[in-house]
Amino acid sequence: MRAAIRFVSELGITAGVVLLMFCAYLLWGTGSYTEEHQRVLQRQFEQEIQRSVHEHKGKRTLGAIKLGGAVALIRIPRLGADYKYAVVEGVDAEHLREGPGHYPGTAMPGEIGNFVVSGHRTTYLAPFNRIGELNRGDEIVVDTREARYTYRVTEKEVVLPTRLDVVAPVPGHPAERPTRALITLTTCNPKYSAAERLIVHGLLADREKRRA
Amino acid sequence: MYGSLWRRLPGGVPVRLFLFLALVGIAAGLLWYVVFPWLAPRVPIDQPW
Numbered sequence: 001m002r003a004a005i006r007f008v009s010e011l012g013i014t015a016g017v018v019l020l021m022f023c024a025y026l027l028w029g030t031g032s033y034t035e036e037h038q039r040v041l042q043r044q045f046e047q048e049i050q051r052s053v054h055e056h057k058g059k060r061t062l063g064a065i066k067l068g069g070a071v072a073l074i075r076i077p078r079l080g081a082d083y084k085y086a087v088v089e090g091v092d093a094e095h096l097r098e099g100p101g102h103y104p105g106t107a108m109p110g111e112i113g114n115f116v117v118s119g120h121r122t123t124y125l126a127p128f129n130r131i132g133e134l135n136r137g138d139e140i141v142v143d144t145r146e147a148r149y150t151y152r153v154t155e156k157e158v159v160l161p162t163r164l165d166v167v168a169p170v171p172g173h174p175a176e177r178p179t180r181a182l183i184t185l186t187t188c189n190p191k192y193s194a195a196e197r198l199i200v201h202g203l204l205a206d207r208e209k210r211r212a
Numbered sequence: 213m214y215g216s217l218w219r220r221l222p223g224g225v226p227v228r229l230f231l232f233l234a235l236v237g238i239a240a241g242l243l244w245y246v247v248f249p250w251l252a253p254r255v256p257i258d259q260p261w
Contacts, residue, residue: 010213018243025248026255033249093253123252194256 034125037098041086075141113169128187151202
């Protein structure tokens with residue numbers, strides 16, 4: 001009897017330690033995966049920017065966008081001078097593990113419509129952990145192969161996951177035709193939960209073409 | 213469970229301690245580098261969509 005109780009309690013303690021380790025892994029271990037991929041994606045994308053500046057002067061075409069490929073570099077000065085992520089195309093789990101993901105089918109950076117980017121809040125380097133700290137007027141800088149687009153935050157909201165209209169070309173009005181270039185960042189809310197979504201909207205304020 | 217493992221290990225206390233910690237380390241490493249990376253994408257937490 002005694003031996004049985006001891007066995008069960010040791011098993012329970014072991015299971016508890018393993019669960020704690022798994023939580024630690026989710027919070028900190030998953031970051032190394034993202035870090036590795038970000039390093040490669042950012043380097044490749046920066047080289048592509050250099051190339052597009054030198055090679056085609058005048059005729060600049062949007063590089064072929066494929067799922068998992070980098071579409072832009074995003075910087076948010078409010079979250080630190082070194083806050084920089086390569087945005088990948090796609091918002092499936094496999095894409096978001098590599099970095100913030102552009103919601104396919106929504107506008108590309110600088111385009112009229114809504115450039116929607118989703119990112120993890122607490123795991124996989126937690127790129128959008130602190131987007132709740134953004135205030136109206138804060139800059140979101142998006143570099144593509146062709147240009148640098150600067151958006152300014154206009155609005156923050158917390159919605160239920162079912163509110164898909166926040167990613168519509170005109171947020172909140174899915175049927176309307178867009179006339180302005182917007183950016184929308186989405187992530188989980190509250191932290192460590194997926195019960196709600198934290199949404200940050202921004203409006204294109206400046207566009208600067210790359211010059212050789 | 214850990215008691216019987218301890219008794220089955222050969223050698224004196226220092227050797228047993230070393231072997232015991234090595235086994236724990238191997239188990240932890242397997243969890244961290246093999247089991248957890250496989251499990252993490254299957255746990256539906258922190259999904260922005």
